[in-house]
Amino acid sequence: MASTMFTTSKILQRLQAASNRAYSEGTFPKITTHYTVVPRETDPRWKGINMERFADETDILIVGGGPAGMSAAIHARKLAEKHGRELRITLVEKASAVGGHILSGACIDPIALNELIPNWKELDAPLKTPVTEDKFAFLTEKGKIPIPIFKGMPMYNHGNYVVRLGHVVSWLGEQAEALGVEIYPGYAAAEILYHEDGSVKGIATNDVGIAKDGSPKENFERGMELHAKCTIFAEGCHGHLAKQLMKKLNLRENCEPQSYGIGLKEIWEIEASKHRPGAVEHTVGWPLNKNTYGGSFLYHLNEDTPLIAVGFVVGLDYSNPYLNPFKEFQRFKHHPSITSTLKGGKRIAYGARALIEGGFQSLPKLQFPGGCLVGCSAGFLNTAKIKGTHNAMKSGMLAAESAIDAIIDAETNASLTKGLEPKTYTEKIQNSWIYKELKSVRNIRPSFHTSMGLYGGMIYSGFSMLLGGREPWTLSHGGPDYSKLKPAAEVKPIEYPKPDNEISFDLLSSVALTGTNHEGDQPPHLTLMDDTIPVKRNLGIYDGPEGRFCPAGVYEFVPLEHGDGQRLQINAQNCIHCKTCDIKDPSQNVNWVVPEGGGGPAYNGM
16 A cells, blocks of 8 residues: 555656646647637637538438448449449548558458459459468567468468558459549548437538638638438547547447557568568567467568568557557567568658557447448457458448348338438347457457467467367456556666667658658647646556657657757647557547548558
């Protein structure tokens, strides 16, 4: 008890000291100017500005052009034609080009693609690298211990393909357009619209022409409204609109909090003598300690130049605020087994993205009047397999079937709501291989939460696989990720080696490879509910973890211009839309919202 009281006292002293320093000028610097936090109605600069929006109508609206959204669009068009209906299918995507914001490992299972487009090989789909080797190992600091992989295990990859997922999504976009789907890249869905009865009506795209201080510029233009009979939300992990739906419609009432990881990835051109097209390697262990969930991947692609994708995943339920996922990734590459592949090569791309890890017990309510959630917006990634593309695609297809059913049913039966609910969607998911697959591995990720950490998780995972995932219990994730962070006073800082600029690199040179660009004169889309919290609480208690968990250098604590102390600086132009800040902020003060459409990374097949 005495020890706890002493620690708490130190934290309070540190918090008070930070507050005093920050208030040396009598106030905190203003950071957030975005209209979602600073209402326009009370801002005299907006008086007299025309706020009317043009509205358009469609039958099925899809928000997000990833694997789930594109699959929903393609399947909906095919079903409409099959049923002899002239239905308008519309898709909006915030990236300036389809596939531009996509980042994944990626080693994908083609099961859903086989159903969606059976002749994909004839149509020259960019799945050119079937898996030829499959390795899994536990890393120590200097060595590795091979772990056998048998057919039927989640990590078994034969029959799968190593791909650049952004290229696959771009190809899916071409198939969708050829079928008559209307695709609008560069349009960010910024707001959910509702009917008077509470059902979802559609979305509004973002306004443009707003200055950094939140005032209207001369070229201000209101976003447009898109109204739909049914809206399918396919925004990906921790979507801006999906999280609003979860809260407003209480979709998480009967499930566990979602759990996440952050995946960091680079593409390298390596020496031809080291290249083994189709080779797949995964590791766990070093450089993470036993209580930090994570692991690596290294995939050999089959393209005109010898390319590999190398990446590292860290579970966002880690407890040490000094942990830096980007630096863990850079340190990992210095393991002898990885350096031997990278030596003499050239890094040509970098990116990062949060990923869903909660699985079966974290699935929310999937449907509601006016729409449904698909893909990673719902949480269909199989963490044990490190795969979600096949489930995302299948969920999009099932959502399309349910939406078409609802539209056809409404032609003969009066709808109870203005927005049509895809009433068969949840049942279709529960009767699909998605549900069976996620249920069978439901306990593998939470099994790493015991005092044995990695070792306990691996033992339990083996036990669960022997049972075929049929154990009669379901383990808990133990609360949301942001609640797991310990005060800085209770942990030891982590020292990371400096980058050598051959194998490991600094953060800013890495971000330069993402092609990230945002209109500079716009309100920061990394909004804070309270501008004082980063210094008063996050810096005071946790020593500013946002400066470490962000993989793009968006958050930076810098000295105050006058007096002692520090302030938070948000470099919004660096943002690569990974959503880690929204997930891991221990104060849950960050609310990631969409910037002007077309902004963000410009990935080329990540």
